Amino acid sequence: MSGKMRILTSVVVIGVVAAGLGVFIVRGPGPLDFAGGTKVALADYRAGKPTGVPAKLEKASLVERGEYLAKAADCMVCHTKPGEKEYSGGLSFKLPFGTLYSTNITPDRDTGIGNYSDQEFLNAVQHGKRRDGARLYPAMPYTSYTFMTDEDVLAVKAYLFSLPAIRAKAPDNTLSFPFNQRWAMIFWSAVFNPDTRFTPNTSKSPEWNRGAYLAEALAHCGECHTPRNLGFALDNRKKFGGALTAGWRAFNISSDKATGLGNWSDADLISYLSLGHAPGHGSASGPMGEAVDHSFSQFAPEDISSIVAYLRSVPPVPSPDLPATTAPVAPASHKDGVTADARGKMLFAGACASCHGWSGESPVSPMATLTGTWAVNDPAATNVAQIVISGTKRHTPDGALSMPAFGNAYTNDEIAAVANYVTARFGTKGSKLTAKDVAELREQTAE
Amino acid sequence: MHMATVLTINGEAKSFDAPPDMPLLWVLRDVLGMTGTKFGCGIAQCGACTVHVDGKAVRSCVLPVGAVANRAITTIEHVGSTPAGAKVQKAWLEAEVIQCGYCQSGQIMAAAALLATTPNPDDSDIDAAMAGNICRCGTYVRIREAIKHAANGKQS
Numbered sequence: 073m074s075g076k077m078r079i080l081t082s083v084v085v086i087g088v089v090a091a092g093l094g095v096f097i098v099r100g101p102g103p104l105d106f107a108g109g110t111k112v113a114l115a116d117y118r119a120g121k122p123t124g125v126p127a128k129l130e131k132a133s134l135v136e137r138g139e140y141l142a143k144a145a146d147c148m149v150c151h152t153k154p155g156e157k158e159y160s161g162g163l164s165f166k167l168p169f170g171t172l173y174s175t176n177i178t179p180d181r182d183t184g185i186g187n188y189s190d191q192e193f194l195n196a197v198q199h200g201k202r203r204d205g206a207r208l209y210p211a212m213p214y215t216s217y218t219f220m221t222d223e224d225v226l227a228v229k230a231y232l233f234s235l236p237a238i239r240a241k242a243p244d245n246t247l248s249f250p251f252n253q254r255w256a257m258i259f260w261s262a263v264f265n266p267d268t269r270f271t272p273n274t275s276k277s278p279e280w281n282r283g284a285y286l287a288e289a290l291a292h293c294g295e296c297h298t299p300r301n302l303g304f305a306l307d308n309r310k311k312f313g314g315a316l317t318a319g320w321r322a323f324n325i326s327s328d329k330a331t332g333l334g335n336w337s338d339a340d341l342i343s344y345l346s347l348g349h350a351p352g353h354g355s356a357s358g359p360m361g362e363a364v365d366h367s368f369s370q371f372a373p374e375d376i377s378s379i380v381a382y383l384r385s386v387p388p389v390p391s392p393d394l395p396a397t398t399a400p401v402a403p404a405s406h407k408d409g410v411t412a413d414a415r416g417k418m419l420f421a422g423a424c425a426s427c428h429g430w431s432g433e434s435p436v437s438p439m440a441t442l443t444g445t446w447a448v449n450d451p452a453a454t455n456v457a458q459i460v461i462s463g464t465k466r467h468t469p470d471g472a473l474s475m476p477a478f479g480n481a482y483t484n485d486e487i488a489a490v491a492n493y494v495t496a497r498f499g500t501k502g503s504k505l506t507a508k509d510v511a512e513l514r515e516q517t518a519e
Numbered sequence: 520m521h522m523a524t525v526l527t528i529n530g531e532a533k534s535f536d537a538p539p540d541m542p543l544l545w546v547l548r549d550v551l552g553m554t555g556t557k558f559g560c561g562i563a564q565c566g567a568c569t570v571h572v573d574g575k576a577v578r579s580c581v582l583p584v585g586a587v588a589n590r591a592i593t594t595i596e597h598v599g600s601t602p603a604g605a606k607v608q609k610a611w612l613e614a615e616v617i618q619c620g621y622c623q624s625g626q627i628m629a630a631a632a633l634l635a636t637t638p639n640p641d642d643s644d645i646d647a648a649m650a651g652n653i654c655r656c657g658t659y660v661r662i663r664e665a666i667k668h669a670a671n672g673k674q675s
Contacts, residue, residue: 405637406647421650426578427563430647435575437586472540473583476562 095263098301101308102266103216103288106387109275114221120278122285123221123270126372138231141224144290144375145217146367147232149359151177154519159232160184160240165211165318166516170247172211180237193229194222198269200261207257209245210264215305219270219289264305276385283382286375291367296322296359313389319516320358321454323446328388330396341380346371348466351438354445357464358455358517365467395500398449402497406430409497416493419486423478424494432498439466439473442498453491453503457513460487484510524584528553529597539585544568546584547594555595555624559653566652569625570594576632576648595624603634603669610669618656626652630666639670 114123124130125137132140142148151174153162161176161184179186185193188203195201200214208214217225250256261267270289272281287293294306296317301307312332314324326332333341340350348356348364356364368376403409406421420428427436432448434440442448447455463477478487484507491510496502525534528551535550547553547570556579559567563578570579571593598604607630610616617623626649633640633648640648645666654662 405644407643418646418650421647423564423651425647426566426569426576426651427581429575435572436577436582473586474562474581476564 098303099263099305100301103294103298103306103308103311104273104284105308106311107273107276107284107385109273111271111273114270114272117272117274117281119272119274120281122272122278122281123224123289125227126375128372134227134230135234136231138227138229138234140370141220141290142228142231143367143370144286145220145228146291146363147177147228149362149366150174150211156240157236157238159235160238161242162240164243164519166518167211167247167251169251170245172209172245172247173242174211175242176238176240177232178235178238178240179233180239183239183241184237185232186237188229190226190229194225197225197228198222199267200257200265207254207261209254209257210260210305213292213295215265216288216292216295217290218265218267219285221269224289260303260305264303277381279378279381280385282375283378283380286371287379287382291363291379293325297325310389312383312386314391316454318359319454319513320360320458321446321450321452322360323450324389324391324394325383326386326389327384328390331391331394332388333383334388338377338380341383342373342376345376345379346373347468349439349468352441352444354441354447355439355464355466357447357459358462361464361466369467393451394446395449397500398444398446399498399500401443402430402432404431410502413489413493413496413502415486416489416491416496419482419490420493420497423482424490427475437473439468440475442494448495448499449501450499451495451501451503453495453505454513456491456494456503457487457505457510458517460490461510461514462517479514483507484514524588526584526587526592527590528592529594530591537584540583542580543570543582543584543587543592544579547579553594553596557621557624559622559625564651564653565622566625566629567622569628569652571598571628571632574632574635576629593628595628598628598631601631601635604631606669606672607631607634607665610665614661614665614668616658616661616665618654618658622652622654622656623658626654626658626662630662630669633666634669640666 125140129137129140148158150163151159151161156162159178161174163174165172176184178184181187192203197214198218200208202208270285297312297314298306298308299310299313299315312326315322324332327334329335340353344350344353345368348361427434427440428442429435432443461479463475465472465474487510488505488507491505492503524537525532533551535546537546537550544556544558547556556570557567558580559565561580563581568578568580569576572587572590599608607627611627629649629652637644645663
């Protein structure tokens with residue numbers, strides 16, 4: 073080998089190693105790597121059954137099992153445009169580089185998935201590959217669904233194929249260059265899709281393994297609650313540390329005591345997941361409200377407990393921008409406490425005080441209590457503004473409780489003022505939202 | 520699903536069949552025939568449906584009956600037998616507050632709850648307690664006057 077060749081070879085080798093190292097660093101650990109321990113193939117795991125449906129559905133038909141799993145994977149919410157038929161697609165995903173639309177996954181042959189074979193369906197759900205060979209964008213969380221067993225994915229398919237076929241073509245995506253180059257997703261997928269089925273961890277309990285399967289393969293919690301890396305994939309170094317997704321803040325669900333779930337009791341977590349509310353912790357709204365309504369509220373109780381056991385094991389990741397403790401109850405009189413935004417106070421008196429009270433403890437229902445919620449203790453006020461804009465509704469065994477949407481009634485200035493007042497009065501630090509901030513928040517959630 | 524529910528309304532136990540998610544307002548008006556409490560907006564934004572639950576003014580149009588079992592409910596039919604309610608009603612008549620009257624049972628309930636906790640309210644207290652009660656006739660000036668009158672027992 074000549075000297076020149078040797079130098080060239082070295083440069084290429086160094087380049088390849090550097091690129092590999094770069095990919096390794098950006099990619100970081102997988103979603104279950106934190107747990108350590110010994111993993112075995114699913115077929116060799118004897119301690120329990122982490123995959124599939126709960127015991128009560130073990131003997132149910134394939135379609136019924138698929139229905140449970142489809143709900144656990146929460147397919148419907150993303151594959152349905154509000155007001156349209158379920159699973160017929162067309163929901164928009166507003167990204168910094170354009171808008172994506174979800175697809176019709178009813179069995180319509182022209183516009184849905186009616187022509188998908190079992191293998192083609194597996195390719196889409198586990199590998200992010202469409203029937204025509206094109207690559208899916210990771211708005212479809214196939215990097216999570218890839219952990220599902222073939223059996224479970226095909227049960228979901230059987231359920232979807234049992235639904236009425238609906239003819240509905242989603243609008244074309246409006247992504248800008250280079251993001252409109254679908255083929256490039258081959259490389260993204262090669263780096264960021266673990267492309268592996270769930271492997272039980274024998275160092276952990278059967279309950280933990282079931283929880284891990286439900287949370288990672290099906291419920292895809294991390295897709296909203298884990299921050300993203302440079303490649304727009306999940307950064308599991310900060311697993312469940314919280315992130316902004318679709319204009320809402322998905323709060324920290326790691327085991328951090330101050331800003332995560334470390335101080336929530338099991339009963340709180342079970343209540344929040346199954347009912348969308350836990351006393352003193354507020355109510356699920358926005359995307360989490362949808363996840364509760366359409367997914368978690370349908371889970372078998374033992375599956376909810378498994379998820380709780382799993383969440384407890386996720387290492388603490390602090391959210392430095394949140395206070396170490398949430399603010400106590402505000403004074404009963406409007407005169408006492410923080411005087412922040414006079415305009416915000418006026419709006420609060422007219423539109424909010426009758427349900428939320430001046431102390432933040434609702435005279436109507438614990439579900440409307442503001443005290444103790446992260447939304448009012450987040451100095452960015454993201455979710456306060458979003459709930460004011462779009463309202464919220466919670467269904468419980470005792471009936472539905474709802475807050476109207478004020479987005480059409482109030483200007484951006486007014487919404488900023490009331491959010492700033494609410495965070496100052498009921499939270500630890502008042503927000504400084506401007507009309508422009510509110511306009512941007514509206515933009516991210518507008519359908 | 521209908522369930523037998525017992526609520527304590529105006530000091531009496533009232534039994535009726537209603538699903539737990541039915542708003543208290545519907546139970547009052549349609550099931551129990553107590554039509555003094557009015558339906559306005561249905562989204563807790565006008566105050567016409569205000570009643571007291573454990574002495575606090577709440578909007579009955581958004582309050583599921585399932586959430587108020589074991590809590591004391593007072594409506595416009597009975598508020599005159601509370602000290603604050605009696606004072607408010609008297610002041611309302613003396614100041615001729617009412618024009619069309621549709622919002623007034625809600626106004627009176629809100630004012631009575633205010634006086635029960637704040638016997639001598641100033642303007643800002645009245646704003647904080649009454650801003651959520653809308654009156655399309657614009658009787659706000661007389662409402663404010665009557666609340667002050669009720670508070671100190673004389674014409675302000």
